[in-house]
Amino acid sequence: MTIREHESRAEGWSKYFGFAKLIELGDSAAMRILVACDKFKGSLSAVEACEAVRDGLKAGGMEAEFDLCPIADGGEGFAEGMVSALQGEWVECGAVDALGRKVKARYGLCRVGEDDVAVMEMAESAGMWRIGPGERDIMRSTTAGVGQMIRHAAKVSEVDRILLGLGGSATNDGGVGMAAALGITFRDSKGWELEPIPAEMEKVADMAEAGRIGLPRIEVACDVDSPLLGGAGATAVFGPQKGAGPEEVERLEKFLEALVETTMGEDFAGRHGAGAAGGLGFGLLRFAGAELRSGFEMMAEYLELEERMRGVDVVITGEGSLDAQSLSGKGPVGLARMAREAKATVVGIAGKVSPEVRGSGLFDELGSLESFELPLEESMRRGAELLRMKGQHLAGLLKKDAVS
Numbered sequence: 001m002t003i004r005e006h007e008s009r010a011e012g013w014s015k016y017f018g019f020a021k022l023i024e025l026g027d028s029a030a031m032r033i034l035v036a037c038d039k040f041k042g043s044l045s046a047v048e049a050c051e052a053v054r055d056g057l058k059a060g061g062m063e064a065e066f067d068l069c070p071i072a073d074g075g076e077g078f079a080e081g082m083v084s085a086l087q088g089e090w091v092e093c094g095a096v097d098a099l100g101r102k103v104k105a106r107y108g109l110c111r112v113g114e115d116d117v118a119v120m121e122m123a124e125s126a127g128m129w130r131i132g133p134g135e136r137d138i139m140r141s142t143t144a145g146v147g148q149m150i151r152h153a154a155k156v157s158e159v160d161r162i163l164l165g166l167g168g169s170a171t172n173d174g175g176v177g178m179a180a181a182l183g184i185t186f187r188d189s190k191g192w193e194l195e196p197i198p199a200e201m202e203k204v205a206d207m208a209e210a211g212r213i214g215l216p217r218i219e220v221a222c223d224v225d226s227p228l229l230g231g232a233g234a235t236a237v238f239g240p241q242k243g244a245g246p247e248e249v250e251r252l253e254k255f256l257e258a259l260v261e262t263t264m265g266e267d268f269a270g271r272h273g274a275g276a277a278g279g280l281g282f283g284l285l286r287f288a289g290a291e292l293r294s295g296f297e298m299m300a301e302y303l304e305l306e307e308r309m310r311g312v313d314v315v316i317t318g319e320g321s322l323d324a325q326s327l328s329g330k331g332p333v334g335l336a337r338m339a340r341e342a343k344a345t346v347v348g349i350a351g352k353v354s355p356e357v358r359g360s361g362l363f364d365e366l367g368s369l370e371s372f373e374l375p376l377e378e379s380m381r382r383g384a385e386l387l388r389m390k391g392q393h394l395a396g397l398l399k400k401d402a403v404s
Contacts, residue, residue, distance in 0.1 A: 031062070032064065032065045032311055032312045032313050033062070033064045033065070033067070034315045034339075035050045035068050035316045036050070036069040036305075036315065037049035037071065037316070038072060038081070038319035038331045039081075039320065040319060040380075041077075041320045043379075043381075044384060044387070045070070045080055046077055046080065047081065047084045048383075049070070049383075049387060050069070051068065052383070052385075052391065053388075053391040054391065055388050057394060059395070060392035060393065060394070060399075064313075069085050069303055070084050072221075073299065073331040074220075074222055074223050075167030076129075076167050076168040078121050078295065079108055079119050079124065079165060081299075082110070083110060086112065088110030088117075089109055090107070091107055091152075092104050092105070093107070094148065095125040095148040095149055097126065097130040097145060097170075098128075098141040098143075098171050099135065099137065099141060100140075105124045105145060105149055106124065107121075107152075107153060109157060109159070115160035115161055116161075117162070117163060118153035118161070119162075120163070120165070121167070121168075122168075122280055123168035123169060125145025126142070126143045126146050126169055126171050127169060127170060136242065138171075138172050138248055138252070140197045140198070140199055141170055141278075143177040143277075143283065144177035144178065144181045145181075147177060148181050150162060150178070150218070150288070151182060151213060153216075154215050159216055160216055161216055162218045163302070164218060164221065166281060169278050170242060171278040172234060172239050173198050173201070173278060174201075174278070175281075175286070175288075177196045178280065178288070179196065179288075182287065184287055186208075188206075189205040198252055198255050202254065202258065204255075204258050204259055207263050209287075218288050218290035220292045221295035221299070222276045224273055224276035226273070226275030227272070228256060228281075229257060229269055229270075232275075233256075233275045234275035234282075235249055235256065235279075236249065242278070268285040268286045271292065274292075296330065296334035300335075305335070306342075309342040312339075312342065315335065315339035315344045316349065316394070317331075317339075317347070318348050318349035318350045321354075322354065322366070323353075332348060340362065346364050347365040347394065348362075348366045349367045350366075350368055351369045351379065351383075352368050352369070352370050365397070369383070369386050374386075
């Protein structure tokens with residue numbers, strides 16, 4: 001049966017597009033719909049996903065009041081989603097990537113109440129996406145670029161607050177590169193200043209903080225629970241994913257142990273999230289006085305999600321994959337829980353939806369792009385088109401005349 005034939009009857013649509021049942025809410029023109037999608041990784045940004053769903057709903061005849069709110073939970077796409085939702089502007093600054101090569105980085109400037117707020121991601125400078133597979137060198141990788149971005153926001157943009165998303169890192173330096181860019185120095189037992197990379201910092205014996213610049217309040221969006229050290233820590237869990245072999249994993253763990261001892265950072269090393277982004281969570285706590293927060297809670301606060309849900313009839317959310325990991329509190333699931341408390345109908349759309357999510361009871365409707373039965377590569381390439389089709393079909397389910 002062709003797509004057009006499926007579209008000819010609601011029963012066929014429901015089977016083809018993967019939604020479970022029809023919804024009857026009344027006059028579509030009187031509806032308020034919040035579209036709040038996360039990114040579809042490798043396919044669409046959060047902004048593009050929201051726009052595609054909205055465009056599909058409109059093409060399907062929905063005349064509702066739409067509120068688009070791209071979301072992110074602290075990982076890649078955090079800055080873009082927040083800056084778009086807060087109607088900020090982008091600022092460029094010089095930085096270095098994880099291998100110390102000069103790059104142009106950007107962060108967002110937003111006005112929140114009376115404060116100027118910078119919104120940035122560590123991956124913008126020190127992310128894996130900037131490093132080719134054959135270039136990885138975990139022992140020489142640095143978060144210096146992150147420190148340069150923070151420094152620019154503090155000294156040039158003179159912001160009141162910095163919101164920083166962790167995720168997608170190519171580093172395992174415990175944040176020492178970032179700290180050095182902010183003015184902190186590290187020395188060996190003979191008093192020689194060390195280059196702030198793991199290969200050199202194995203010899204760390206002293207730290208001087210007097211040169212650190214003044215910093216605004218820094219809030220870190222972090223949904224990784226790992227401590228800095230040990231079997232569940234930064235190196236053991238994430239080091240091999242960044243190219244660290246067994247010998248390098250051992251060296252990195254010893255370096256981080258020495259760093260914690262030298263900086264008297266034991267209290268910070270054991271905190272949830274200290275191991276995020278190769279220990280940058282620890283570095284931000286210890287060297288920048290930052291606060292680690294749930295990425296979803298931070299986003300919900302700054303985007304005023306609770307307020308935006310008041311009086312909303314339908315909340316549509318989604319991301320590339322709604323799975324067991326999503327249920328730990330990632331953006332779309334956190335949003336679904338809020339929507340249920342607000343008594344709104346909750347619709348989830350994803351590239352794929354796991355049985356755990358389908359059985360969670362959090363969503364009134366769930367749709368998966370897998371129902372198009374396309375190869376993964378094609379589905380990702382045509383992500384916007386497929387989401388528009390999902391939105392168009394959903395319009396037929398939401399409008400009263402589709403089921404009358």
